Amino acid sequence: MILPSGLTATGRSLLSDALSGTVGAMLRFWRLSPALLLILACAKTLSLPTATRAMQSAQNSAGAPVLGPQAATQIPPAPAASPIPTDPRLLYETLSGLRPDATHVYTVHDLRLRRDVINFVFTEGKLAFFEPLGGRVTGIVFSGRGHVIATPHDRGERRSLAQFLGVPILDQSFFNAYIRFTDDTAAEVERQLQDASAESTNDPAFAERWKPEASALGPSQSLRIMTDYLSSDPLPYFYTLVEGDSVGPFEVSVDQRRDEQVLIGQARMNNGIASFDVWASFRTEDSRSAPPDAFVPLDYQVDSTIGDDLSLTGRTTVHLKALRAGERVVPLELSRYLTLTEILSDDGRPLPHFPNEEEAERNIARRGNDFIMVVLPTPPPAGQDFHFQVAYRGNVIADAGNGVEFVGERGTWYVHIEGAHFARFDLSFHWPRRLTLVATGTESDARQDGDVKSGRWRSDVPFATAGFNLSDYKTEAATGQPKVQVFANQQLEEAILQRLRINTANQLPSTIFDPSRPGDVVPAIPPPPPQPNPSAALKQVGAEIADSIHFLEKLNGDFPFNHLDVTQIPGSFGQGWPELVYLSTLAFLPPETAENAGLNAWAQGAARDLMPCHEVAHQWWGNVAGAASYRDMWIQEGMANYLALLYADSKKPGEHRLTKWLDHYRVELTAKTPGSDHAIEDVGPPVLGPRLNSSKIPEAYEMVIYGKGAWVMHMLHEMLRDPASKDPDAKFREFLRAVLSEYRFKTLSTEDFQRAVEQHMTPAMDLEGNHKMDWFFEQWVRGTAMPHYTVKFESKAHGQEYIVSGQLEQSGVEDVFTAPVPLYATTPGGGRPQRLGVVITNGPETHFRFTSRFRPARIVIDPNMTLLYRKD
Numbered sequence: 001m002i003l004p005s006g007l008t009a010t011g012r013s014l015l016s017d018a019l020s021g022t023v024g025a026m027l028r029f030w031r032l033s034p035a036l037l038l039i040l041a042c043a044k045t046l047s048l049p050t051a052t053r054a055m056q057s058a059q060n061s062a063g064a065p066v067l068g069p070q071a072a073t074q075i076p077p078a079p080a081a082s083p084i085p086t087d088p089r090l091l092y093e094t095l096s097g098l099r100p101d102a103t104h105v106y107t108v109h110d111l112r113l114r115r116d117v118i119n120f121v122f123t124e125g126k127l128a129f130f131e132p133l134g135g136r137v138t139g140i141v142f143s144g145r146g147h148v149i150a151t152p153h154d155r156g157e158r159r160s161l162a163q164f165l166g167v168p169i170l171d172q173s174f175f176n177a178y179i180r181f182t183d184d185t186a187a188e189v190e191r192q193l194q195d196a197s198a199e200s201t202n203d204p205a206f207a208e209r210w211k212p213e214a215s216a217l218g219p220s221q222s223l224r225i226m227t228d229y230l231s232s233d234p235l236p237y238f239y240t241l242v243e244g245d246s247v248g249p250f251e252v253s254v255d256q257r258r259d260e261q262v263l264i265g266q267a268r269m270n271n272g273i274a275s276f277d278v279w280a281s282f283r284t285e286d287s288r289s290a291p292p293d294a295f296v297p298l299d300y301q302v303d304s305t306i307g308d309d310l311s312l313t314g315r316t317t318v319h320l321k322a323l324r325a326g327e328r329v330v331p332l333e334l335s336r337y338l339t340l341t342e343i344l345s346d347d348g349r350p351l352p353h354f355p356n357e358e359e360a361e362r363n364i365a366r367r368g369n370d371f372i373m374v375v376l377p378t379p380p381p382a383g384q385d386f387h388f389q390v391a392y393r394g395n396v397i398a399d400a401g402n403g404v405e406f407v408g409e410r411g412t413w414y415v416h417i418e419g420a421h422f423a424r425f426d427l428s429f430h431w432p433r434r435l436t437l438v439a440t441g442t443e444s445d446a447r448q449d450g451d452v453k454s455g456r457w458r459s460d461v462p463f464a465t466a467g468f469n470l471s472d473y474k475t476e477a478a479t480g481q482p483k484v485q486v487f488a489n490q491q492l493e494e495a496i497l498q499r500l501r502i503n504t505a506n507q508l509p510s511t512i513f514d515p516s517r518p519g520d521v522v523p524a525i526p527p528p529p530p531q532p533n534p535s536a537a538l539k540q541v542g543a544e545i546a547d548s549i550h551f552l553e554k555l556n557g558d559f560p561f562n563h564l565d566v567t568q569i570p571g572s573f574g575q576g577w578p579e580l581v582y583l584s585t586l587a588f589l590p591p592e593t594a595e596n597a598g599l600n601a602w603a604q605g606a607a608r609d610l611m612p613c614h615e616v617a618h619q620w621w622g623n624v625a626g627a628a629s630y631r632d633m634w635i636q637e638g639m640a641n642y643l644a645l646l647y648a649d650s651k652k653p654g655e656h657r658l659t660k661w662l663d664h665y666r667v668e669l670t671a672k673t674p675g676s677d678h679a680i681e682d683v684g685p686p687v688l689g690p691r692l693n694s695s696k697i698p699e700a701y702e703m704v705i706y707g708k709g710a711w712v713m714h715m716l717h718e719m720l721r722d723p724a725s726k727d728p729d730a731k732f733r734e735f736l737r738a739v740l741s742e743y744r745f746k747t748l749s750t751e752d753f754q755r756a757v758e759q760h761m762t763p764a765m766d767l768e769g770n771h772k773m774d775w776f777f778e779q780w781v782r783g784t785a786m787p788h789y790t791v792k793f794e795s796k797a798h799g800q801e802y803i804v805s806g807q808l809e810q811s812g813v814e815d816v817f818t819a820p821v822p823l824y825a826t827t828p829g830g831g832r833p834q835r836l837g838v839v840i841t842n843g844p845e846t847h848f849r850f851t852s853r854f855r856p857a858r859i860v861i862d863p864n865m866t867l868l869y870r871k872d
């Protein structure tokens with residue numbers, strides 16, 4: 001994420017580049033079904049507040065309780081099954097037009113629904129079925145008294161619930177429920193009503209009260225429901241939006257099209273910006289693995305024309321392969337700031353898509369989402385490949401002032417299928433002559449026609465993503481191989497100039513440039529005195545990038561591409577694309593300018609010492625082995641950050657940069673979250689990825705992913721190190737190279753990564769005696785825990801030596817927590833601590849007995865920082 005406001009506090013945000021730049025792209029990592037995302041987005045931005053108000057007014061107008069004496073009426077005949085429209089748009093509109101059926105209203109007592117670990121009880125109230133379509137009922141509304149209880153099996157998900165609800169289970173009463181489904185919910189409810197001899201009544205008033213929210217929520221639900229209507233092999237869906245007594249409206253869904261089928265959470269609006277707090281997300285008990293993708297990309301051809309006004313007109317040819325037969329709906333991603341103009345099939349026929357142009361225009365107004373669904377004429381058989389072309393236009397490039405351009409919507413400036421995939425890219429660009437454009441891939445066909453420049457960039461190997469950058473650049477090539485070219489602006493962007501003008505660390509603007517608002521130009525201010533321009537640093541940055549490539553090659557193996565373009569980007573973030581790096585302006589500033597811009601020492605260190613190497617490290621970690629899902633992003637960020645620390649340390653060994661940064665992260669992770677007794681580290685484990693950035697603790701993502709992520713890599717490195725060997729790091733290097741070779745241009749999950757560690761683990765790492773690293777990954781990666789240690793000892797002379805015995809006390813963690821804790825002894829005269837041995841903790845107190853050549857004055861715990869624990 002990009003959090004320029006974090007600059008004043010620490011250097012964290014400088015590195016927080018999250019390969020996928022936008023929230024939308026991060027959502028992609030969840031592999032949520034796009035329909036669900038549309039639902040969430042709509043609920044976030046438009047429908048939910050409306051629905052909530054409507055729900056409340058329904059409640060109020062009905063009086064409490066909603067239940068009233070029923071006029072017994074005879075059971076009306078079931079409505080005739082209306083036919084299912086074959087035209088997708090008509091089907092969508094018909095589904096959106098479905099309303100609660102006034103003739104099918106029931107009074108219910110203790111009606112129960114169970115979906116995976118979620119139990120609903122509709123204690124007392126009224127419900128109505130939706131009108132059927134094609135004989136299928138897809139919705140129910142309920143008002144009255146109800147209760148929902150869910151206990152996730154996964155400890156991490158229970159902890160996540162506790163973050164939001166105070167208790168590790170979902171246990172909420174509600175008074176309204178809006179339920180949509182493509183599973184057999186209707187039949188299940190009907191059966192219970194029959195068993196209870198409940199009779200349907202005609203209750204137009206009840207149906208009428210629900211109409212506003214049925215019409216507000218309907219369209220977003222229709223896309224997901226339609227996906228199953230159009231599929232010959234539908235995957236069941238169950239969704240509830242309930243209005244809770246104490247927490248307001250929240251959502252519970254079980255969707256078999258989602259990687260993690262169960263989702264519990266709440267849409268929120270913060271200062272007009274929509275967000276979604278994921279309270280819990282996990283796989284159902286009966287599905288331990290992800291459903292196979294319906295479609296995977298083979299290649300993308302992207303043709304983009306950038307106008308003089310920086311607007312973008314584009315056309316992407318999407319080449320896909322069907323992995324699963326029977327599916328007609330293809331989920332795509334495209335920036336909400338680009339309006340889709342048409343989708344054409346192989347034979348030039350327009351394909352129906354959602355949202356359409358008019359709906360997309362509305363989405364921009366309400367900042368909806370980055371998702372599109374296209375409907376194929378027929379479901380392709382498994383194994384078949386096919387193309388379609390998507391045309392769009394809009395604004396994703398902003399002017400950051402002084403001729404510095406900012407490419408926003410990184411990752412959604414072209415159309416691509418949702419999910420993490422490697423594919424081939426063929427990019428063509430046409431842009432104004434005054435600017436220089438750089439893109440991912442190998443450049444060819446450069447030409448100039450009047451005021452328009454053109455060029456083509458093709459990937460020689462599969463890429464996880466594709467990107468470009470443009471500005472009024474000056475450029476310089478570094479010497480040596482691979483070919484490194486650096487591009488920088490000749491002036492500072494307005495936001496940095498503004499900082500320099502203010503020149504007071506205490507009075508910094510909280511935001512220097514908000515990339516989530518393309519077109520947002522910093523207000524004009526009188527011209528400043530001459531300032532250093534970033535291009536002055538071209539040579540030095542180029543040399544440093546080349547140097548860090550050579551350093552990283554010694555660890556990771558050969559540079560995976562034949563060149564690297566390094567381009568300046570306004571703001572305080574970096575990003576590592578395949579063969580292309582975005583480097584923040586801050587990395588180009590001389591120290592005095594950075595100082596004058598109000599950056600503290602950590603922020604300056606992060607910008608200068610870590611960011612360039614961090615982004616270079618992503619060439620391997622992210623662009624060779626990519627994250628399989630949002631849960632795996634910590635691997636590439638933790639590794640890139642750690643390798644950058646090693647590089648910075650190697651440059652100035654006397655400054656002990658590695659231990660200083662690790663200690664800095666330890667302090668940050670131990671700090672209490674605002675208004676609570678919990679440490680930041682406790683917010684959630686690294687595998688929560690972007691979910692750590694909830695409305696509760698907005699900075700937790702950076703601290704956990706970058707700080708704890710680096711610590712996890714450091715602990716692995718330390719355990720794989722053999723100090724007695726001539727080449728102590730050989731095993732760590734072997735491990736890194738093995739992962740990069742096995743997952744070359746593939747996605748890498750946390751489970752894959754753990755397996756690779758297990759293939760390289762030393763006997764000393766086998767704490768549980770089962771050749772597994774579960775103890776390590778459960779504690780540090782899938783769990784939160786910061787142990788605290790104290791030591792008590794005594795020593796007795798024994799011949800020429802001393803017997804040192806005592807106990808190591810471990811606190812702040814569960815009793816089953818285990819860790820290898822090295823103990824060192826110091827002599828009364830001080831001097832370097834001598835290693836006694838390692839204590840494998842097995843509870844609150846672990847006894848030890850070592851021999852020492854001298855009588856220890858003091859025992860020091862882990863002086864070489866091999867373990868993350870609390871020091872306070």
Ligand SMILES: [Zn+2]
Pocket residue numbers: 015016017018019614618636637640
């Ligand atoms: Zn990164």
